[in-house]
Amino acid sequence: MNKIAMIGAGSWGTALALLLTRKGIPVALWDRDADHVARLATDRENRRYQPGHPFPDNLRVTASLAEAVEDAECVVMVVPSHGFRAVYREVFPLLPEGALMVSAVKGIEIDSGMTMTQIMQAESGETKHLHFGVLSGPSFAAEVAERQPTAITVAFADTQAAATVQRLFSTEYFRAYTSCDVIGLEISAAMKNVIAIAAGICDGLNYGLNTRAALITRGLAEITRLGVAMGGEPQTFAGLGGLGDLVLTCTGNLSRNRTVGLKLGSGKSLEQALSEMKMVAEGVKTTKSCYKLAADLRVEMPILEQMHQILYHDKRCQDAVVELFQRDLKREADMVCR
Template sequence: MADKIAVVGAGSWGTTLANLLAKKGHDVTLWGHEPELVREMRETRENSVYLPGITLSPNLAFTNSFEEVYAGCRMVLCVVPSQLVRTVMGKSVPLIPRDSIVVSASKGIEVDTLATVSEIYQEILPPEQYARFSAISGPSFAREVAQEMPTAVAAASESEETACQVQEAFTTNYFRVYRNSDVTGVELGGAVKNVIAIAAGISDGLGFGYNTRAALITRGLAEIARLGIAMGAQPATFAGLAGMGDLVLTCTGDLSRNRTVGVQLGQGRTLSEILGEMRMVAEGVKTTESTYNLSKKLGVDMPITHKMYEILYEDKPARDAVIELMTRDLKAEGI
């Protein structure tokens, strides 16, 4: 049965998922903040800013009105940058039907509060609605999904019924959704992998090879798992799609915005120059700050993350950071 679904956030991922749901036959309305972009998508069936070259389904509707997007919806999918979730969804809550499922596809940790996205929703949603909250994450470049390339992700919810409903709503013959009960682990994997992806990009920009990248991915995963376990996540989650899967993709794929930022940093450009030229958000920049502070608060050892913070926010030369990582006290391997 087709459901009415509200998708909030008309960036590349929000537009892609809205288009996927509309093509599947759901009644989907996509909310965008910029009126001119909403008008363009309605008139041309294309998001030329964030998803150029992809024709959008004739079944997909567009609006920049919260009242319109939420009217009668059975499911809400929020895909705004993580630092905007509290503001955008805080305004939305009074308008969202109480029986709607709320699904998050935002990846990050709030800088001011160090809250995960699910913790933000726990604060702003009514308790009975938060009980049906779900987070969707995994190795999924928007453009490849928009081009219907086979992709697999995880939908996490503490409610098995909700996870099943999200799984059924999103799964197509090219987009496979697995259920997961570990919301914290799925979210942290999706957030902190962006920090490691910037590090991998810096490595490539400095001219280092596959050995270096493999070491960063492996030891980066150990950092993510340490933080997750300290926050109550299940260790097995980090070996799955939202953990290792998303980390490998973001650290190696040329479509990764975070890796691209790192490559340019490694080549000697400044962070302000790089971000000044970007229209889309590289979540890893802010997530580096929040993860660094969260690791200090919880007493979790995250040496790669700490060096990334020093590079991004204290102007430490990248080569110096590499030497410092390589010459740390020797230890046994493990998480």
């Protein structure tokens, strides 16, 4: 491709921009913060989020959306979910006909309960023939920037668009698989951050590996129930963007959401925990949006419910664990026992 626009110069946006430009593909990396962009341009690396990785010559930084999006065949959205709609409204009028729109954001909009591709579709209407998809999977940004072998999934309803983006991102150390289950991949990406905060809480409470394994497994069951209710395919949740990303985020020391949980489990308030973070932990806001979504769809999600109580109603972490274990006993899955 002649040019890619990367909308968001945080840790993940920078890692993806490095991935593509190292492959020889020109990228325009945009950020709203003009001071941040000026530092990127001067330093020729992102010392705030990805230090030690110099920018290739074909990586250009800009604070102008028009400059970033002009003539871009593919636009990758990497901005926090709570500001996604506002940024996309500015991006949309600048998009060329037929552009590939890739969301690399893991969240759900609180007020609407929409995923990021749903927001783009709603804001775009029928005036341009755009392709909307998502890129997700077990991928810490720091390790991608370090060229650590990584596998992810790209989902588009249009199989040709999925294949194009698959080829675009695949390198000798970054492997992309394709899927047509956009909504399933987005729900997995969003909800795994909620479960990762819960995993961090368990670790902060000094619970053992038994607890973590149970949480991940039952968390996956909840993610699958919500995703299927939204129209996702069950097999998606056992894949890279489901189980793979969930395990990574619940166990890895680079996980921002697990880090928030660790702080909560050790006795800190949510305000204290977030004040000590320099990057956004999407799971905090996603807990609120998915809680509302589950209630609207009447999907049973006991771990999510307890996380909502902890984050937004000051419930003690220990009390939430006790309440989960005192629920009515039931079968593990809906199946016929003979």
